[in-house]
Amino acid sequence: MSNRLPDKERKMRKQPVSYRRAFLLNTARAIGLAAMGGLVWSAYVDEVRASELLLRPPGALKEEAFLRTCIKCGMCVEACPYDTLMLAKPGDQKPLGTPYFVPREIPCYMCTDIPCVPVCPSGALDVESVSTDNKLDINSADMGLAVIDHESCIAFWGIQCDACYRACPLLDVAITVEYEKNARTGKHAFLKPVVHADACTGCGLCEHACVTEKAAIFVLPREVAMGKAGTHYIRGWDKKDEQRLEGASSRTTTTEISKKSAVDSLNDTGDLY
């Protein structure tokens, strides 16, 4: 390198790259390609993983653990006698190959022997989560939570409809009907359906039965459908609710404002005169 040739001469001489240089270049190329492929791949995986509005078969682990554990074999789909469960196909915009169901099309009919769960080889569908006292119990399933849109539910308009109430497999437990006087007519009653989150299994029979053009009651994954009060608010009159505070930590914050003394705006009339 020390005896540099003039530019022109250097161009004319086509020297082959040295082995060391070739090795370094090849390494750089391999790393670059791997990084490029890896980034595109990661972006795709991250994107498809983000879909959270899917209803999973009964006994499914929490979405994140489910995606990690499901091997996409489709045996739950084969076991389902009502063709409720489907495997996500390319083009469905859902995590590929994972089982899901759309209750408005075919709801979960809550088989008492839950055939879809014990066939799962990977444990992504957990038998224990749908068992009580070591016996399969579909009523303990938690596929989602039914939510009512009060605006489009015709029972809230005053038209008599109890389709969802009648369709619910946990009749009068997961959905109850509340009576209320219809002030508009003065002589009729509203029969308003109310979903009880602690009992609802998310089977979607209500959504399937709903008479409106687009279902006014529909099942969402529980995490999506529910809010969370957190530990700032406690039902003080409820001993059980107090238990939520047990794991809570306290944090004291000091802001700039609280260091200053408050302005006595009522007594300070100096500006007025």
Place this chain on the structure above:
Amino acid sequence: MQHLYDKYRFLFLRRLTQVGLLLLYMAGNYFGWTLLMGNLSSSSILELIPLSDPYAVLQMFAAGAVLSTNLLIGAVIIVLFYFVIGGRAFCSWVCPVNMITDAANSLRRMFDFDKIQKKQPASRHIRYWIIGLSLIISMAFGVAAFEFISPVSMVHRGIIFGLGFGWAAMLVIFLFDLFVLKNGWCGHVCPIGGFYSIIGRFSLLRVHHNEEHCTLCMKCKVVCPESQVLHMIGKKSIPVLSGECTNCGRCVEVCDDDALEFSIRKFAEASTPQPLKENI
């Protein structure tokens, strides 16, 4: 008839097992047959013997999933089978994508695409890089990364459970192999093939070459999807030992001179250097 037997017996058997397995899986889904249920990711025979894709299980492990005993037993059965007997036979005897890439490859030969593109610009080691990459991404994102994009899973799942846009994946592989890279998918990219190449490295079932019969016609090298494994043709009478050989048997069929045959691995011959031929 004799000609068909001589030249296509393994090809016929391979198509039979490939299509037959798919049909059994489909019957499992549509008619509830229990002989073979699930798909190539994980299945059960007679609701008794579990089988699972060891590469998928490995990715799940990297993703941090709790692996059930069922899956582990299934993966061990598959690994043992290919490790001891089959070699990389999954690729040419089971995988449905093999039919797509074989079609592309024979069209390539038929229309002389090979003659306008003699050098393949990609390394056959890409697949091993992809295995590594898939494990890293699985770890980073907590999902089996290759299973999410695998066209192989897409295709076999699609055939058994409904295709959706899966046909696009099939078409992409076909066009890639036909126009971009010879043996592109199965011979360069697919990490499942790479995985079985590693596992099947020491398997017993091998193609053996008899150099004394060889007339150097090179028909075997033309037809072989992993032609680098046939480096000994016309040079040494040794078995094909590379794990990248898919045991498809095409070389055995196309050979007009009985210079290639399937046999159980001959350990002694493989390990000792060839004695010099004295009688020639």
